[in-house]
Amino acid sequence: MVKAGDKISMAGLDVRVATSAGETIKAPLPGAGKSNPYCASFKPGDNNAEDPQSVGTYIRFGKFRTVHLGDLTKNKEFELACPNNRIGAVDVLLGLHHGVATSNSEALVHALHPRVAIMNNGTRKGGDPDVMKVLHSSPGLEDLWQLHFSLLSGQEYTVPGMFIANTIDDPQPAMPIAPMPAPAPGPGAPPAPLHNGAAHWIKLSAQQDGSFSVTNSRNGFSKTYGAGL
DSSP states (O other): OOOTTOEEEETTEEEEEEEETTEEOSSOOTTOOOBOGGGGGOOOOOOOSSGGGOOEEEEEETTEEEEEOTTOOHHHHHHHHSSBOSSOOOSEEEEGGGGOTTSOOHHHHHHHOOSEEEEOOOSSSSOOHHHHHHHHTSTTOOEEEEEEOOTTTHHHHOOOGGGEEEOOSSOOSSOOSSOOOOOOOSTTSOOOOOOOSOOOOEEEEEOTTSOEEEEETTTOOEEEEOOOO
């Protein structure tokens, strides 16, 4: 089992475990550790037994930096980013716990100052309006890429279609602007619908100078981002 603070040996990369088994790194990563002004407005979120145990990894490839924190919840994000940001700034924020509102606090997302976020949401899971508001208001964010169009965010909070890899299962003649309410959890919840059609991916390609590109396999759209950090 990896522990917070461990390094994972991988040629050409600096891979560090930022969170694991409910623990977060205590010392800031190189270049990090500045006071986090977004901690003042933090509001605790809900925890379950599993998500706070997530393994979170920070990866540096030359000047390129990215982080994937698994399903880490807001309360653990607070431990990682407050009162001082122990991760620092990144080029790309990966995963975002599907874009659900139990994660993705402003205290973490805004402090990371990502240029790009890639969200592994589903059609009816993630892309919650509260999360989309945090992302769209994040300082320095150039683009958000989504694995699926989110019915939970609707047109109100979504991104242009060229940044979305998979559309909804049953396309409608007209998409409502308002977000769809999330299905009620519990034994009476309707079964998850089966995916309809081909599945598409989003690819991130990074260079050591800090530049990178993101590609949508559904439409072939690709965008290159110059060295930033």
